[in-house]
Amino acid sequence: METELFTWHTLSDTLSDFKNGLSLAQNSGAESLLVLTCSQNNYPEEELNSLFNACPLKLFGGIYPMLTLQGDLIKQGALIIGFKETFDVTLLSQFNQLTSENCLEKFITSTLKEKNNFCGQDNFLMFYDALICNIENFIDCLFEHLDHGINIAGGGAGNLDFIQRHCIFTNSGVHSDAILLVALPRTLNTSVAHGWKAFDEPFLVSEAQGQTVQSLNYQPAYEVYCQTIENATAYKFNNTDFFDIAKNFPLGIKDINNNIIVRDPILAKNNHLQCFGNIPINSMVYLLEGNIDSLVASTEKAAVTLFSKLNKTTIATTMVFDCISRALFMEDEFEKELNVIAEHCHSGALFGVLSLGEIANGQSGAIRLLNKSIVISSW
Amino acid sequence: MNKALFLISLQHELAMAIGNKLDLKAMLKIFLKVCFNRLDLTSAHIYVYCDQSGMPSKLLPLKGTSYQHFLSIPKNKRGQSWSKSSILTNFARQLNSAQKSISFQCENGQYLFGFIIPEYGLLTFETHYALADEVQKALQPILQKLATSCYTSIVHDSLVKEVHSRQLIEKKVAFQAQHDGLTRLFNRQHINHLLSNAIEDAHTNNKIGSVLFIDLNRFKPINDAMGHTVGDKILLTLAHRLHSLSSEHIDIGRFGGDQFTMLLKDLKGDYQETINQLIAQINQLLAAPFVIDTNSYKLTCSIGYALFPLQSSTVNNLIKFADIAMYEAKRAKTQRGKQYQRVMSEKIKRRLAYVDDMKQGLEQGDFKLHYQAQYNHYGDIIGAEALLRWQHPVHGKESPAVYIPIAEESDLILAIGQWVLEQACRDIKKLEQLSLPESFNKIAINISAKQLIQHDFQEIVLNAVKQNDIPAKRLALELTENLLVENIEDSIKLIASLKENSIDCAIDDFGTGYSSLTYLKRIPASVLKIDRSFVTNIAQSSESAAIASMIISLGKTLNMDILAEGVETQEELNCLKDLGCFHFQGFYFSGPLPFDEFAKLLN
Secondary structure (H helix, E strand, O other): OEOEEEEEEEOOOOHHHHHHHHHHHHOOOOOEEEEEEEHHHOOOHHHHHHHHHHOOOEEEEEEEOEEEEOOEEEOOOEEEEEEOOOOEEEEEEOHHHOOOHHHHHHHHHHHHHHOHHHOOOOEEEEEEEOOOOOHHHHHHHHHHHOOOOOEEEEEEEOOOOOOOOOOEEEOOEEEOOEEEEEEOOOOOEEEEEOOOEEOOOOEEEEEEEOOEEEEEOOEEHHHHHHHHHHHHOOOOOOOOOHHHHHOOOOEEEEOOOOOEEEEOEEEEEOOEEEEOOOOOOOOEEEEEEOOHHHHHHHHHHHHHHHHHHOOOOOEOOEEEEEEHHHHHHHHHHHHHHHHHHHHHOOOOOEEEEEEOOEEEEOOOOOEEEEOOOEEEEEO | OHHHHHHHHHHHHHHHOOOOOOOHHHHHHHHHHHHHHHOOOOEEEEEEEEOOOOOEOOOOHHHOOEEEEEEEEOOEEOOEEHHHOHHHHHHHHHHHHHOOOEEEEOOOOOEEEEEEEOOOEEEEEEEOOOOOHHHHHHHHHHHHHHHHHHHHHHHHHHHHHHHHHHHHHHHHHHHHHHEOOOOOOEOHHHHHHHHHHHHHHHHHHOOEEEEEEEEEOOOHHHHHHHOHHHHHHHHHHHHHHHHOOOEOOEEEEEEEOOEEEEEEEEEOOOHHHHHHHHHHHHHHHHHOOEEEOOEEEOOOEEEEEEEEOOOOOOHHHHHHHHHHHHHHHHHHOOOOOEEOOHHHHHHHHHHHHHHHHHHHHHHHOOEEEEEEEEEEOOOOEEEEEEEEEEEEOOOEEEOHHHHHHHHHHOOHHHHHHHHHHHHHHHHHHHHHHOOOOOOOOEEEEEOOHHHHOOOOHHHHHHHHHHHOOOOHHHEEEEEEHHHHHHOHHHHHHHHHHHHHOOOEEEEEEEOOOOOOHHHHOOOOOOEEEEOHHHHOOOOOOHHHHHHHHHHHHHHHHOOOEEEEOOOOOHHHHHHHHHHOOOEEEOOOOOOOEEHHHHHHHHO
């Protein structure tokens, strides 16, 4: 039994092609549409709003830096998947107004009350604006207040220039500063990988606030980071763009079971390191290193683990949330990663997005924000 | 090495997460969140020891402290509090009785690890893996630190509660100091304070303001007849209604009893119009009936006001002036309110001087009793009405219509009434010593409202009779119809009781009070006196004749004698006789006479 009945994609960045695709999807007999587009397309927002408003089917998705289909990378164009079922979609927005923990807690409890605690809904995809300022607080708070465990996979939408724009799709239009929770009709299985390994002794995070690490081992974080890399490698920060080097050396927080949560340093400012996810004060962080082989190998392991445990009677849909920085790191060899997944995925649609931050459950069941990682999800 | 480093960093991170907040719940939540993330937990729970009132406290087994579920991440499980999870509850019970770290593997493969927060609570972790022994041991010093922080937070929480309850009490005391206990409007002291500020503001900023004094009309009879509970409910309802008028520029207070004050600030040039509108609004608020316990009451009020700084700039004067103006409005029976005028004070001064004159007159024997004889249709004297006369040292002969109302406003009426009673008894004694005609029955004296409500009035009357050694049947009391109706229940009891002691009562000025027949038949009076207004020109007025006829029939039905007052002509007499009235009083027969002359008339 197939879970989806329509797959359409285009490599063209013109709106007219997209309109054609959407029109075909609407006539495919599908009840719900997952619509994914590339940020390079620059579709006029007003036109997208009118198209989505006029769509009679349940519609959800977003704008991502790039898309994937089977083993191919789509740098421009769009992808539409039609499903037989009507999915329950919940849009949460205006996070910039939730400035305190109390506000966020009230907002989430009232949403959960409205949605009857998502009673009977245990499996979700999460599409969100990657530049929401308090995404980790949101997922922590959601986990704390949901009265049942959920399986979840998701990825941050938006553009590589890190300017906040409208990037989340629903029937009411294109939204920014928003999170979309899509309840799936079947069990969601996920597998997570990153392939990064620690290469030095850990550092104490002596000062930090949210995503900004101010000091490591009581020294300015940026200086410690640069010196450690320069001492151990041939890289020199003086003459090079920070991110060109930093994309090779993320930070990692090790948990008690030696699992590493990767944090991508994306910016250096005032001797501080700005990461794409919170780094707790007083925690220990490691400098990580990796290579294409280690990254691809970990992805393959995750794919094997996932596909081997799937129910053989259902032809599952598989969606991949792969971090854009892995593609930037692997450059031309990135499709190796996509191919190893495709090799092990023997049935159903396989597609995905290159995301800015990934969402998945940890082994304990808690929801985690990941960086530089891949989340393979099947339902 | 790495393991050791991990344990040290774990201890460091957890230790640094303790004590970041003072509030107990917030402090424990931060700690639990760090545990949750760092130890990769599935759920985490804290139980704290609580005293008998359920407040977190140190473990004191002899004082009945017991542990209670306090905090969990996630908050609930499948719509239910974790405190209802039997596995967790049993585990917590075992942990509490063991008072040392324990662990347990559940059927689903998950683990539970329990730790003691020394003297303050229990900590439980649910994990998907077995927590290493060295990690459990590394947590022990952290839990000691957590216990110290719990102590600090509990002390802080109790201080916060104490400060909060103190603030509440202070707020309450401050409120009580400024507000009336019944109506919760401002009290007199606070209105005075606000008025003082308003006067100062008016001076500084060249503004005009006003004080309104509002007094309910005829509220006392309701309070007396229906009780203070009903009276209080009416006042409370009125206070709510008046409160609807309060604003930035209008303060409302209860001055006392059924008196309210309004302070109007920052009045504009057309202030007279504003005040008139406000008075109209107050009357409007009173127009709706006051429905209390299924009874409906209609009330009106009298309003006086004074302006500041135009008429005075002192609090006492302004309140006094508004009060004086209110009394003028009450006298004038107007609902439009009266503004204070200086002549009102002068009038009061004159009135006070007049009261002093009356006091002196009473002491110096300037008051006399004259007697107007009462006759039957055969022309025999059957009795007399004692009438008060006063020779003012300056004004000469004063009319009772002038001085009796003034005396009634002060307590002087009681002294005058007492004198009349005693003098009448003395005169009866003298008459007793003469040979009185057989037809002569009694001397009637007029009784005022204030005398009637004296709790020992009957005793006073009987004492006078006894001290003068006269037969009680020779004395009668005349009470006006209005007076009786105001105090109906007490009056009925009093008249019945006097009748038992042979003292009869007459209802004076009958026909003017619109009294209910239901009441009338319950009043055990002996005589109905037809008011002179129905007697004058009775022969020419068919309306007067009809009313007199009705009163006569009524008297007969109720077995009362009928006496017509103010008979001045033969024509009136004949008409009354034709209607069936056979007892008379009036100038046709005799005017009021000094005692000696009256005695002669009798003879």
